[in-house]
Amino acid sequence: MTPKLTQRIAFSALFLITAAVIVPVLTVIVIIIREGAPAMTWEFLTQMPRSGMRAGGILPAIVGTFYLVLGAVLFALPLGLFAAIYMSEYSKDNWLTRLIRLAIINLAGVPSVVFGLFGLALFVGFFKFGASIFSGALTLGVMILPVIITSSREALGAVPKSFREVSISLGATKLQTIKYAVLPHALPGILTGTILGIGRAAGETAPILFTVAAFYLPRLPESVFDQVMALPYHLYVLSTQVPNVDAKVRYGTALVLLAIVLLMNLVAILIRSYYRSRKKW
Amino acid sequence: MSNRRLKEKIVEALVRASGVASILIVSLIFVFLLKEGARLFFTVRPAAFLTGTSWYPISEPPDFGILPLILGSLLVTLGAAVIAIPLGIAAAVFIAEVAPGRVKEVLKSGIELLAAIPSVVLGFIGMVTIVPWIKDTFHTPTGLTAFAGSILLAFMALPTIVSIAEDALHSVPRAYKEGAYALGATHWQTIYRVVVPAAASGIVAAVMLGIGRVIGETMAVMMVTGNAASMPRGLLAPVRTLTATVAAEMGETVQGSDHYFALFAIGIVLFLITFVINMIADIFLHRKRR
Numbered sequence: 001m002t003p004k005l006t007q008r009i010a011f012s013a014l015f016l017i018t019a020a021v022i023v024p025v026l027t028v029i030v031i032i033i034r035e036g037a038p039a040m041t042w043e044f045l046t047q048m049p050r051s052g053m054r055a056g057g058i059l060p061a062i063v064g065t066f067y068l069v070l071g072a073v074l075f076a077l078p079l080g081l082f083a084a085i086y087m088s089e090y091s092k093d094n095w096l097t098r099l100i101r102l103a104i105i106n107l108a109g110v111p112s113v114v115f116g117l118f119g120l121a122l123f124v125g126f127f128k129f130g131a132s133i134f135s136g137a138l139t140l141g142v143m144i145l146p147v148i149i150t151s152s153r154e155a156l157g158a159v160p161k162s163f164r165e166v167s168i169s170l171g172a173t174k175l176q177t178i179k180y181a182v183l184p185h186a187l188p189g190i191l192t193g194t195i196l197g198i199g200r201a202a203g204e205t206a207p208i209l210f211t212v213a214a215f216y217l218p219r220l221p222e223s224v225f226d227q228v229m230a231l232p233y234h235l236y237v238l239s240t241q242v243p244n245v246d247a248k249v250r251y252g253t254a255l256v257l258l259a260i261v262l263l264m265n266l267v268a269i270l271i272r273s274y275y276r277s278r279k280k281w
Numbered sequence: 282m283s284n285r286r287l288k289e290k291i292v293e294a295l296v297r298a299s300g301v302a303s304i305l306i307v308s309l310i311f312v313f314l315l316k317e318g319a320r321l322f323f324t325v326r327p328a329a330f331l332t333g334t335s336w337y338p339i340s341e342p343p344d345f346g347i348l349p350l351i352l353g354s355l356l357v358t359l360g361a362a363v364i365a366i367p368l369g370i371a372a373a374v375f376i377a378e379v380a381p382g383r384v385k386e387v388l389k390s391g392i393e394l395l396a397a398i399p400s401v402v403l404g405f406i407g408m409v410t411i412v413p414w415i416k417d418t419f420h421t422p423t424g425l426t427a428f429a430g431s432i433l434l435a436f437m438a439l440p441t442i443v444s445i446a447e448d449a450l451h452s453v454p455r456a457y458k459e460g461a462y463a464l465g466a467t468h469w470q471t472i473y474r475v476v477v478p479a480a481a482s483g484i485v486a487a488v489m490l491g492i493g494r495v496i497g498e499t500m501a502v503m504m505v506t507g508n509a510a511s512m513p514r515g516l517l518a519p520v521r522t523l524t525a526t527v528a529a530e531m532g533e534t535v536q537g538s539d540h541y542f543a544l545f546a547i548g549i550v551l552f553l554i555t556f557v558i559n560m561i562a563d564i565f566l567h568r569k570r571r
Binding site: 121 | 392397473498
């Protein structure tokens with residue numbers, strides 16, 4: 001066998017394997033869209049569930065997920081962005097910085113169900129917030145913190161050093177430099193990371209299992225200390241806990257959840273490619 | 282002027298506090314797992330907890346042996362690794378080295394898409410596709426098996442493995458490849474004799490992080506593995522993982538009971554496993570840069 005032939009065989013094999021990875025992904029998405037589309041009616045999106053979740057809509061789960069994600073971002077974005085600014089602009093290469101870096105790496109690797117346990121012990125139990133939007137949002141916020149820190153730090157690090165030098169040489173203080181010469185250029189990257197964090201928070205189930213998610217609660221929350229239904233948990237409940245659910249309702253719920261998550265990712269990709277094409281340095 | 286300097290100081294203190302907060306949060310996670318989980322060990326010896334072969338948390342007297350759960354997690358993870366590692370590395374090589382520009386971007390977006398799909402959605406799809414397929418193909422009494430979990434988890438590990446391995450392959454210095462070409466090697470010879478070995482530690486890190494993700498994954502695995510909390514009897518039998526046990530049982534426990542503490546103790550085990558895996562992966566990632 002000549003080297004050329006070997007190469008052709010090897011590349012074909014690699015291509016087939018890559019296709020075997022990508023094709024199922026597209027298949028999953030196509031199946032959910034095809035089977036879920038018939039369920040997409042105005043009633044489904046805007047009404048309370050009825051007859052033990054077998055009929056009616058999924059409004060409380062949509063609203064619940066919205067509140068949870070909003071709360072998670074309100075907690076994680078300022079904290080994560082500040083932490084990223086510290087690491088990129090202030091910290092020196094010392095033990096503290098290394099420890100912070102280590103903490104972020106580990107935080108990113110903690111299993112989602114362990115975040116759930118943490119939220120249960122700290123927010124629900126210790127702080128006595130109970131199973132509530134507040135506890136769930138904080139738990140999700142902690143979970144997406146490493147996503148936001150890592151992407152913000154990368155975005156800040158990608159701003160050329162010369163921008164800072166020019167600003168300082170013009171007499172700006174460090175804070176002014178960060179505010180006017182660094183942050184504006186890092187904004188698209190920070191935004192992208194935040195949106196990816198939102199997508200992740202919207203889709204996770206395990207962290208909200210014991211901190212907020214209600215099995216069946218056909219009304220809208222009135223305060224942040226209420227329990228709520230949430231889309232991912234609702235899909236889990238429909239698929240495994242409730243017998244004789246019309247498949248349409250399951251696929252419909254999966255489609256709404258998938259649509260939210262993929263839309264977030266699409267927006268993130270668009271922002272990234274838009275700013276990449278406009279980048280001047 | 283001093284007012285401005287004060288403001289600078291305050292902001293610096295604030296951002297430093299935010300940075301330190303991540304250390305605090307990781308410590309808090311461990312402390313609170315320990316605070317609740319350690320109380321199990323007033324009544325159950327740690328050795329009996331880790332090596333006990335029966336998990337009957339609500340019988341009288343209860344049994345809190347998590348060996349079947351550990352083995353369940355290991356079996357499912359091993360199955361997923363066998364599928365995901367070769368596929369992931371091959372796909373990474375194809376994307377980094379072979380695919381032309383436009384195709385490359387499309388493939389990378391496809392991998393990102395896979396990473397974005399929530400695990401509960403994958404679990405649901407697994408229940409309606411993989412589970413019946415296994416039942417029909419292997420004539421098992423139920424399709425809810427370790428094998429179903431392995432297939433699903435392989436897909437959840439793939440985005441991590443592909444993207445990090447692709448990064449590692451991509452950062453191999455151009456001069457290495459040019460050297461190989463100059464010696465008359467074909468593109469393929471260059472890939473498997475020069476590029477892949479040069480990226481080896483990054484690829485190992487990719488595999489470790491993928492496995493870390495698999496061990497910690499909860500919802501998808503809970504939905505398709507059948508959750509039988511007995512010693513695993515092979516890939517084509519139902520199993521119960523550590524994560525699924527916590528997720529499935531926490532809702533039914535009484536706070537402050539031994540069962541409640543035992544689930545936190547499982548949390549400690551999970552936390553430590555992923556901690557070690559992430560540390561090892563980080564060491565390999567760093568070795569690459571040297």
